[in-house]
Amino acid sequence: MVTQTQNSSGLLGTVVAVQANFYRVRLERPEGENSPQYLLCTRRTRLKKIGQQVMVGDRVAIEEPDYADERGAIAEVFPRKTELNRPPVANADQILLIFALEEPSLDAWQLSRFLVKAESTGLDLCLCLNKTDLVAKAQQQSWEERLGEWGYRPVFISIAANSGLEQLLDRLKNKITILAGPSGVGKSSLINKLIPSVKQRVSQVSGKLQKGRHTTRHVELFELPDGGLLADTPGFNQPDLDCDPAQLAQYFPEARMRLAQGNCQFNDCLHRNEPNCAVRGNWERYEHYLRFLEEAIARQEAIQQTRDEESTVKLKIKASGQHQYEPKLETKRYRRRSRREKHQALQDLYDSQSIEKLYEELEDY
């Protein structure tokens, strides 16, 4: 096999924004003091042909850089360490989940939901509680103890009072981090605080990139002052628990710990009423686990039902109890159309001047 490294310029970078067919790439080592740090790139036709997608977070090789126009072309996408679809980000290391202690007040149930969703990505998780300036020290400590029982060690910050931010920056250093959390907790404030030039940078984005900036599919990576990238995305704000019910326990540190210490009697134990279950027990979020489990099961059943309805075969259970699949008869494809309906379809196609479809229809006429 011939390896196709057509990257003569040796220029490497990270995609920080994607819109339509344009990719904003931050160069790893800008050529010189005055050369641009970002290039607006297209994707080489060769990559399109092999179906190679380019995502925010991708490490890429760039060809034919034009420093004067700040343009280039992506010639190669390096293998991804991780890949998320919602939001679409490659190579993310961790999720920074941010909640406020007050305004809005911290709700255990909502927090739990976000934690489980974040755990289900398989990425590392950093929990951050903001607005310490609004609560008494005792209240902060009681959350600290409670969340310790859940298996988390949150970073407490106050953006308003400028406290805890160095500790947080330390956790973000040289990593690609996805910022998540409900609205009103201080995500935008945090970005503005950590990345003072953010407003300026966003407005520098070209017209084409600017257009889709507030859609849920849009992700943009911001460069942190001490190294590292932060992804701000609205795509993670209303988490659906679309996980496999059998996996759910793995998304609770309390359950993981119990499973590490001992096994359930049954391999497929869902930790409800099964005998000799290692997970069921007297831990605070066990209630959450049960409710999320019901939700995950209901979701899975709904998906299965739609699949059954869409499928063109139906399951027949014979008197002997044997299962047998038979084709469904009354689907649209097999229903015979009246001559009048066919005539009308032909007329429509003739009017729309679609020759290929007209031929197809004529064969059937």
Ligand SMILES: Nc1nc2c(ncn2[C@@H]2O[C@H](COP(=O)(O)OP(=O)(O)O)[C@@H](O)[C@H]2O)c(=O)[nH]1
């Ligand atoms: N008291 C206090 N208010 C804060 C703090 N951080 C952010 N806020 C306020 O909380 C509100 C929501 O913040 P915002 O960044 O828009 O939240 P987002 O919806 O998560 O992006 C704004 O009025 C902020 O000024 C903080 O540390 N303390």
Ligand SMILES: [Mg+2]
């Ligand atoms: Mg915001």
Ligand SMILES: [Zn+2]
């Ligand atoms: Zn069990």
